[in-house]
Amino acid sequence: MSRTLVKDALNATAPNDTILLQGWVRTRRDAKTFSFLELNDGSCLKGIQVIADSSLPNYATEIAKALTGASVEVHGKLVASQGQGQKWEVVASSFTILGEADATYPLQKKGHTLEFLREIAHLRPRSNLFGAVFRVRSRLAFAVHQFFQDKSFIYVHTPIVTASDAEGAGDMFRVTTLDVGAPPKNEHGDVDSTKDFFGKKTFLTVSGQLEAEIFATALSNVYTFGPTFRAENSNTSRHAAEFWMIEPEIAFCDLHGDMSLAEEFVKYLIRDAKAHCAADLEFFSKFVDKELMTRLDFVLEKPFVRCSYTEAVEILTKSGKTWEHPVSWGSNLQAEHERFLTEEHFKCPVTVYNYPRAIKAFYMRKTDGCAPDRQTVAAMDLLVPGIGEIIGGSQREERLTELREGMALHHLDEKAYWWYLDLRRYGTVPHAGFGLGFERMLMFVTGVGNIRDVIPFARTPGTADF
Ligand code: 4AD
Ligand code: MG
Secondary structure (H helix, E strand, O other), X not given: OOOOOHHHHHOOOXXXXXXXXXXXXXXXXXXXXXXXXXXXXXXXXOOEEEEEEOOOOOHHHHHHHOOOOOEEEEEEEEEEOOOOOOOEEEEEEEEEEXXXXXXXXXXXXXXXXXXXXXXXOOOHHHOHHHHHHHHXXXXXXXXXXXXXXXXXXXXXXXXXXXXXXXXXXXXXOEXXXXXXXXXXXXXXXXXXXXXXXXXXXXXXXXXXXXXXXXXXXXXXXXXXXXXXXXXXXXXXXXXXXXXXEEEEEEEOOOHHHHHHHHHHHHHHHHHHHHHHOHHHHHHHHHHOOOOHHHHHHHHHHOOOEEEEHHHHHHHHHHOOOOOOOOOOOOOOOOHHHHHHHXXXXXXXXXXXXXXXXXXXXXXXXXXXXXXXXXXXXXXXXXXEOOOEEEEEEEEEOOOHHHHHHHHHHOOOOHHHHHHHHHHHHOOOOOEEEEEEEHHHHHHHHHOOOOXXXXXXXXXXXXXXXX
């Protein structure tokens, strides 16, 4: 007999005389002649109520073992429930304890702090909150593919081990099989990377963009969706050392097309979550963030504001605020600035574009006609309330001379990027793309405030458990 998921049992349209449920006990209440078990199997937020009558053959010996956390199998009848708040319940004809959980099971009925739940990341998916988070995560990963596939974008798997620093920022994890205690040395006394596994220095990728550009200049519209690694020592609620990024790359597209696609994408994901994860979102808006639904609806309704970097700096300097990081033309916008723009000034998502060339990556397209001391590149960052930057993107420099200039400006070795330069030598086209941090998007959609709680097993400075 095949198993019915709790979700399907709860959504049944008719009673069912023979049903098999398998899951974990959330709670048990004993009455005089029967017990109520609430059974959850993770297929949805709610559990289903099971009634185990004391006339069942193993009731006397087994029911006491049905403690919170125990796994059970129930055969029985799905019948209309007499109780409130549920349409269906199951009257057991037999129940079997598959795996007991003793009283030390840490997920008891009382609420736990998120910090404590992080320490038991192997059990937290069994809690209401984390079940909901990871169902939404799964659904949105699917929606990412649906969005791009519907637009005929081609999914490209870019490498995880790489020899190039896509962002030119240097925050990379080294990949090596050399004996770190006694590495081979060359005649200058430096570590001899030619003896390493790949015959050169290699790292975990910080972005699939450069390889995505290769494919965009062949297949036109592509996207990547995969794990990304950054060795920056940022212990904040929105930085992880391992996170997932979605990177579309579009040939024959400029910055404006790029910003429009980013906005459409974010709205699509929110709409998808509302349509397919309604119960989970309702849970978040009750227990995590009371403003969640209002904020999501608000974001869906209005076009996002677009504001140039120069205008943004003007707004920030005229705001009368005292900043922890002083701001002037040329400085990087920090989280406090980003959040002021989106939360207090515009009170809506904002795309800031045309950033100073010196603070952005080498591959971004130089804006034509700038004053020499105010050179900008066609970069854009999408900022959302509560988080700040959720997307970073740009139009790419498709002109060989300007690209080489940009590389020199960032002290990059052209030899290492020979293939990237080739793309500008053979049939170059204007093209653009962006990266959406998947976890930041999940934080935005769920209202969960810490990136550690929207990824199954967080990797952050000092932690790589499980
Ligand atoms: O702005 P970033 O660094 O852009 C890129 O990597 C480009 N190559 C993307 C592209 O144009 N194809 O990163 C993009 C997004 C950020 O906006 C943020 O949402 C997320 O990735 N991100 C992080 N998320 C979690 N933890 C970190 N340490 C992150 N660093 C970036
Ligand atoms: Mg960025």
